[in-house]
Amino acid sequence: DAGITQSPRHKVTETGTPVTLRCHQTENHRYMYWYRQDPGHGLRLIHYSYGVKDTDKGEVSDGYSVSRSKTEDFLLTLESATSSQTSVYFCAISELSTSGEQYFGPGTRLTVT
Amino acid sequence: TQLLEQSPQFLSIQEGENLTVYCNSSSVFSSLQWYRQEPGEGPVLLVTVVTGGEVKKLKRLTFQFGDARKDSSLHITAAQPGDTGLYLCAVILTGGGNKLTFGTGTQLKVEL
Numbered sequence: 001d002a003g004i005t006q007s008p009r010h011k012v013t014e015t016g017t018p019v020t021l022r023c024h025q026t027e028n029h030r031y032m033y034w035y036r037q038d039p040g041h042g043l044r045l046i047h048y049s050y051g052v053k054d055t056d057k058g059e060v061s062d063g064y065s066v067s068r069s070k071t072e073d074f075l076l077t078l079e080s081a082t083s084s085q086t087s088v089y090f091c092a093i094s095e096l097s098t099s100g101e102q103y104f105g106p107g108t109r110l111t112v113t
Numbered sequence: 114t115q116l117l118e119q120s121p122q123f124l125s126i127q128e129g130e131n132l133t134v135y136c137n138s139s140s141v142f143s144s145l146q147w148y149r150q151e152p153g154e155g156p157v158l159l160v161t162v163v164t165g166g167e168v169k170k171l172k173r174l175t176f177q178f179g180d181a182r183k184d185s186s187l188h189i190t191a192a193q194p195g196d197t198g199l200y201l202c203a204v205i206l207t208g209g210g211n212k213l214t215f216g217t218g219t220q221l222k223v224e225l
Contacts, residue, residue: 042217042218043201059214096211101146101158102213103158104155106154
C-alpha cells in the first residue's frame with residue numbers, strides 16, 4: 001500500500017470556522033490531489049498539486065484553498081466552513097505516467113453543523 | 114453532465130452469482146481505470162486498460178475495454194462477500210496533471 005495518511009480522520013466543526021485537513025505521503029510522488037465524495041456525485045476533484053508550491057484548481061474549488069510547502073505534505077483549508085462542505089475528503093498521489101494511476105488515502109469525514 | 118456513466122447504480126446478489134457492471138461514455142479515452150472502494154476506506158486501483166478490445170483478468174474479475182475505447186465492463190464470476198464495495202471507473206482528463214474524472218460508481222453487495 002502507498003504510504004498516504006490523512007489527518008484528522010474525523011472532524012465535526014461549526015459553520016463559519018476555518019478547517020485544515022492534512023495529507024502526508026512517504027512515496028515522494030510528484031502529484032497530489034484533494035477530492036470530495038458525496039452520494040450521487042462520486043469523487044470530485046477540488047485542487048491538485050504538481051510540485052512544491054505548484055497548485056491548480058479542480059472541478060469544485062470554490063470555498064477551498066490548498067498549500068504544498070514540502071513534497072510530502074498537501075494541506076486543504078476551508079476558510080469558512082459551510083454545511084455544503086460536509087463530505088468525505090480523500091487525498092491521492094500519483095507519479096507521472098501515461099495511464100495516471102492514483103493512490104488514495106483513507107479519507108477524512110468532515111461534518112459542518 | 115457526467116462524462117462517465119456507470120450502470121447499474123446498485124446491485125445486490127447472492128454469493129456464487131455472476132455479474133457485469135458497465136462504464137460508458139460518448140468520448141474516446143487513451144486509457145481507463147477501475148477502482149474498488151470498501152466502506153470507510155479510499156478507492157484502490159484494480160486495473161488499467163489501455164488498448165481497444167483489451168481484456169485483463171484479476172482472479173475472478175475480468176475487465177474489458179471497448180473496441181472504440183469509449184466504454185468498459187467489469188465481470189465478476191462466482192461473486193463472494195469480499196467483493197462487496199463501490200466499483201468506480203475513471204479516466205484521465207486532458208490538460209495535464211494526471212487529473213482523473215470518475216463515474217458515480219456501482220455499489221455491489223454480495224450476500225451469503
